[in-house]
Amino acid sequence: MMKTLLRTLAMALAFLTTFPALAADASHDAPKMEKHDWSFAGPFGQFEQDSLQRGFHVFKEVCSSCHTMRLLAFRHLGQKGGPFYDAAYPNPSDNPVIKQIAADWLFQAATLNEFGEPATRTAVPADYMPGPFPNATVARLANGGALPPDLSVIVKARKHGADYISALMQGYEEPPADFTLNPGMNYNKYFPGFQIGMAAPLVDDRIAYTDGTPATVAQMSEDVATFLAWASDPKAPMRKQMGFAVLGFMAVLALLLYLSYKQIWRNVEH
Ligand code: HEC
Numbered sequence: 163m164m165k166t167l168l169r170t171l172a173m174a175l176a177f178l179t180t181f182p183a184l185a186a187d188a189s190h191d192a193p194k195m196e197k198h199d200w201s202f203a204g205p206f207g208q209f210e211q212d213s214l215q216r217g218f219h220v221f222k223e224v225c226s227s228c229h230t231m232r233l234l235a236f237r238h239l240g241q242k243g244g245p246f247y248d249a250a251y252p253n254p255s256d257n258p259v260i261k262q263i264a265a266d267w268l269f270q271a272a273t274l275n276e277f278g279e280p281a282t283r284t285a286v287p288a289d290y291m292p293g294p295f296p297n298a299t300v301a302r303l304a305n306g307g308a309l310p311p312d313l314s315v316i317v318k319a320r321k322h323g324a325d326y327i328s329a330l331m332q333g334y335e336e337p338p339a340d341f342t343l344n345p346g347m348n349y350n351k352y353f354p355g356f357q358i359g360m361a362a363p364l365v366d367d368r369i370a371y372t373d374g375t376p377a378t379v380a381q382m383s384e385d386v387a388t389f390l391a392w393a394s395d396p397k398a399p400m401r402k403q404m405g406f407a408v409l410g411f412m413a414v415l416a417l418l419l420y421l422s423y424k425q426i427w428r429n430v431e432h
Contacts, residue, residue: 193351195322195329198384202391202398209392209399214245216371217389220382222266223369225313228305228360230293233314234393236264237287243399245389255287267292306346308359317387317394324387326352331383334362 202209218239221231240246240254251257267285269292275281285292293312295301302309317323333352337343347357364379364386371377392398 192354192356195325195352198325198328198387200324200388200391202388205402205405207402209243209388211245211247212373212375213385213388214392216373216375216382217385217387217392218245219371220364220369220386221313221389222263224363224382225386226291227294228301228310230295230310230312231291231314231393232293232312233290234396235288235290236260236267236285238393238396239263240287241396241400244392244396257287260287264289270296306359310360313390313393315394317391319394324391327390328383328387330358331362331364331386332379 201207201213237254237260238244240248240251240257240260244254246257246259246263247254248257248259251260254260264285264287267289268282269285269289271281271283273281293301295304298309317327320326322329329352330350333350334348335351337349337356341349341356343349343357347359348361349356350358364382366379367377369377369382375381
């Protein structure tokens with residue numbers, strides 16, 4: 163009995179000395195995640211196209227210099243429910259806006275140029291978004307050892323989803339006096355363990371929105387979280403629309419079935 167107790171104590175001690183960050187956690191709790199009233203939440207929710215466009219702007223100008231977005235092709239941006247959907251272009255690859263966005267990105271071609279180096283070409287709508295680094299090792303080298311995760315499905319991959327992304331962008335502050343921050347790390351009150359390898363990516367007016375919306379940190383955080391929420395499930399808007407059509411069809415079918423049941427059994431005693 164005594165032995166078990168001692169062993170448990172020793173294990174706890176070993177654990178806390180191995181992971182000092184966890185021991186530090188216990189001294190102060192993460193603040194409550196602010197719940198945002200997202201327009202796209204719930205079965206009737208819709209993405210606001212303006213916000214999606216601004217969010218893409220933030221992603222392109224800021225986040226894409228470190229993060230990949232591997233599951234998103236340029237043409238997805240122009241599909242129904244997407245940031246640059248235009249009813250005039252049912253095939254998003256024909257949309258000049260999408261073509262222009264793709265053309266702004268350099269793409270590593272599978273061929274070599276005349277010097278034997280990997281050739282580059284401008285991207286086309288069918289391409290998936292190229293990342294900023296050739297591989298994860300180079301990405302880590304450029305980021306003090308931390309690997310910027312792919313953001314394609316980050317909203318689905320994190321508890322509190324879009325609320326967390328938005329809060330994380332705004333959670334940078336000076337560490338409390340009793341907190342030891344490791345070199346190269348940044349204090350963020352919403353990041354588990356409170357130290358994150360990513361420096362605060364957003365500051366007021368880091369970008370200029372083309373629609374004149376003031377680019378405050380809060381605004382950019384909300385927009386980029388909206389964009390990332392859409393990107394993590396770009397088919398959701400279409401699925402919701404289809405869902406309602408199917409429910410309507412089922413309702414009509416149920417009514418017809420009921421009426422034919424009444425008709426068939428009309429003269430039968432029961
Ligand atoms: C200078 C490079 C850089 C830029 C710019 C940058 N990030 Fe990061 N980001 C990182 C690194 C490095 C990590 C990994 C941090 C770690 O694991 O400690 C990270 C991690 C993250 C995470 C994961 C946090 C978690 O819970 O694991 C999210 C979400 C994120 N970044 C979102 C963004 C968004 C949104 C933007 C644009 C507004 C952005 N980042 C811009 C380098 C960057």
